[in-house]
Amino acid sequence: MARSPSGESVLTRAVRILEAFNPAEPVLTVSQISRRAALPLATTVRLVEELTRHGLLARDEQRRVRIGNRMWELAQRASPVRRLRETAMQFMGDLHHVVGHSVQLGILDGEEVLFVERLIAPGAVVTVTQIGGRLPLHASSGGLVLLAHAPADLRERVLRQPLQAYTPHTITDARTLRATLAEVRRNGFAFCPGHIHPDATGISVPVRMSGHVVAALGMVVPNDEHAWPLVRPLQLTGLALERALDMQPGRLADTAEQDG
Known part of the structure; x- marks a missing residue:
């Protein structure tokens, strides 16, 4: 060449x-x-x-x-996340209708979260994510979910790097990030009030296929007292999506090996 x-x-x-x-x-x-x-x-x-x-x-x-x-x-012809997106949209649409807030789907790509699908609610709180957009793994709820379940060597690389701050609430300390990742694995979700924008709370849960975390399903909601009760409907939607994925034949070729 x-x-x-x-x-x-x-x-x-x-x-x-x-x-x-x-x-x-x-x-x-x-x-x-x-x-x-x-x-x-x-x-x-x-x-x-x-x-x-x-x-x-x-x-x-x-x-x-x-x-x-x-x-x-x-x-589109051979996208490794095509089946994930198509299946997820059914459940994202239902969740979006019920909670009335923006819903998004992200996957691990290198040392970032790549957002592959998103539904925006009219008049929704500000969200910086876009389809095809990326964010550092430490900064958003989806990134924290993916990083928490990523291979150990990737987590250590991220922990050794400078961590960009988007707001005063963004995690920028390696020790705090390590403890947060352990909490995400223990609780099964990430709850991030004001981490990307002071007016918004990000909430995400892991989506597994054949036991491996292949994506993070999340919402962006107002940063107020109404955010916390939305964790449960998001968790239930994530579980329903996992069951649907496991009922389908085949694998998500490039995303099914991300869970460390």
Whole structure:
């Protein structure tokens, strides 16, 4: 595979271009992509045109660039979380209707929680999560659930790193985080008032398949006295989702080995 003078392959440079996009800024100019991908403008122009020819990128009427429909199509064909999402949506919809708050589903991806599904309630309390968005594992309720059940070496890596604060309530101390993870495993849920936003409480429970934690099912609710009673309906929904997943044939190939 052809390499640049810096030694990077064409594939690596193409991936950097794709990573320039995010949920908050899904449309970029070529110059913006060049800066974010740290690539020469001429290289960016050439690769953007090639990716566009393959449908992985697309242009709008102003010649700005966005992710192409072909990328979505390819991702959907063999997504390891497709069955998880499709099954979870049935239960997320019921929970969303009953409690009247935002519901989300996250999976472990590297050292972050990746949100793969979300339902937003009209007039809901502020939530920073988006489908395809990520958060550090220590900061959100879903991340804490996934980290609590992650392999021990991953937990230790996260505990050794600087822990970003989103609010004064975000856990930023390794000793506190270790104790919180033990509490999450013991109680079966994470309850995080004001950890991401002072007005919001995150609540999450693990979702298991064949005994392995494959996801975190969560809610974002107002940070008030009404948050705590919502733990129980969330737990019951998580258990119902687990039963539905275990009744289906096959496995979630890349997510069923996350429970340490």
